[in-house]
Amino acid sequence: MKKSVRETFRVGADADLSAIDSKGRPIGxxxxxxxAEAVRDLGMRLDALQEALTAxxxxxxxxxxxxxxxxxxxxxxxxxxxxxxxxxxxxGLAIASFKEPTAEELARDFLWRIRERVPRxxxxxxxxxxxxxxxxxARVDRLVPEEVWRARYDxxxxxxxxxxxxxxxxxxxxxxISPEKQAERLLERLDxxxxxxxYNPHDVDTRLKWPQYMQAYTDALRFCSTDAAPWYVIPSDxxxxxxxxxxxxxxxxxxxxxxxxxxxxxxxxxxxxxxxxAVV
Numbered sequence: 514m515k516k517s518v519r520e521t522f523r524v525g526a527d528a529d530l531s532a533i534d535s536k537g538r539p540i541g542x543x544x545x546x547x548x549a550e551a552v553r554d555l556g557m558r559l560d561a562l563q564e565a566l567t568a569x570x571x572x573x574x575x576x577x578x579x580x581x582x583x584x585x586x587x588x589x590x591x592x593x594x595x596x597x598x599x600x601x602x603x604x605g606l607a608i609a610s611f612k613e614p615t616a617e618e619l620a621r622d623f624l625w626r627i628r629e630r631v632p633r634x635x636x637x638x639x640x641x642x643x644x645x646x647x648x649x650x651a652r653v654d655r656l657v658p659e660e661v662w663r664a665r666y667d668x669x670x671x672x673x674x675x676x677x678x679x680x681x682x683x684x685x686x687x688x689x690i691s692p693e694k695q696a697e698r699l700l701e702r703l704d705x706x707x708x709x710x711x712y713n714p715h716d717v718d719t720r721l722k723w724p725q726y727m728q729a730y731t732d733a734l735r736f737c738s739t740d741a742a743p744w745y746v747i748p749s750d751x752x753x754x755x756x757x758x759x760x761x762x763x764x765x766x767x768x769x770x771x772x773x774x775x776x777x778x779x780x781x782x783x784x785x786x787x788x789x790x791a792v793v
Contacts, residue, residue, distance in 0.1 A: 528734035556600035570635025572775025575680035584688030587698035673742035
């Protein structure tokens with residue numbers, strides 16, 4: 514039986530990021546042109562599904578979607594925001610980009626700033642980086658003691674289970690690239706005057722810690738891929754495939770949710786008659 518998109522990219526407790534091909538195309542389009550056509554079709558599906566989700570919330574429905582994007586520098590988090598989230602009505606989006614914590618945020622629990630940006634009913638939320646920075650960067654750069662970041666796995670699982678119980682469907686994606694592809698993209702930024710603003714010299718310092726980050730990512734997959742909030746690993750060396758995969762994953766998730774337009778709370782025929790009679 515053919516696997517679904519979610520089944521194809523989902524990983525569990527036995528995840529090994531180093532064993533997943535960042536150039537792989539295990540399902541879906543085989544070339545850039547086919548992917549572009551498929552994404553256009555997915556865009557129409559996503560737009561309709563999002564409208565239904567928004568309408569459902571207007572009738573009191575509690576449900577929303579949260580797309581979590583993690584990945585090494587240049588993996589394409591911003592590209593997914595632009596090319597996938599950009600397929601739907603921006604009025605129904607809630608996009609949050611989590612940079613280095615402020616002094617106020619550091620003084621609070623690590624999940625405080627995340628809770629502030631959880632999508633409201635009817636919205637598709639997108640996190641460009643997320644609470645996982647606190648078991649990735651905090652771990653690799655030794656910003657907190659080991660016993661602190663290790664305890665965060667359980668805190669994250671409890672938080673995500675809480676969101677799930679409140680009607681937030683969580684879709685967590687690791688945008689998986691190779692170190693060779695990252696080097697290529699960093700050099701492209703330096704060579705292109707229109708892209709140099711994206712370059713940060715600190716990215717090279719992070720790149721030198723690649724093995725440590727791969728282990729940190731692998732542990733995040735192993736300890737925090739649950740039924741309430743599964744992890745999906747998206748091969749991202751090919752931008753066109755990455756965008757198709759995330760769009761397809763999101764569309765499949767929303768289709769399974771089956772958002773419904775609410776029934777009107779008024780007499781339909783009576784209102785039609787009133788409209789026709791209201792001559793101005």
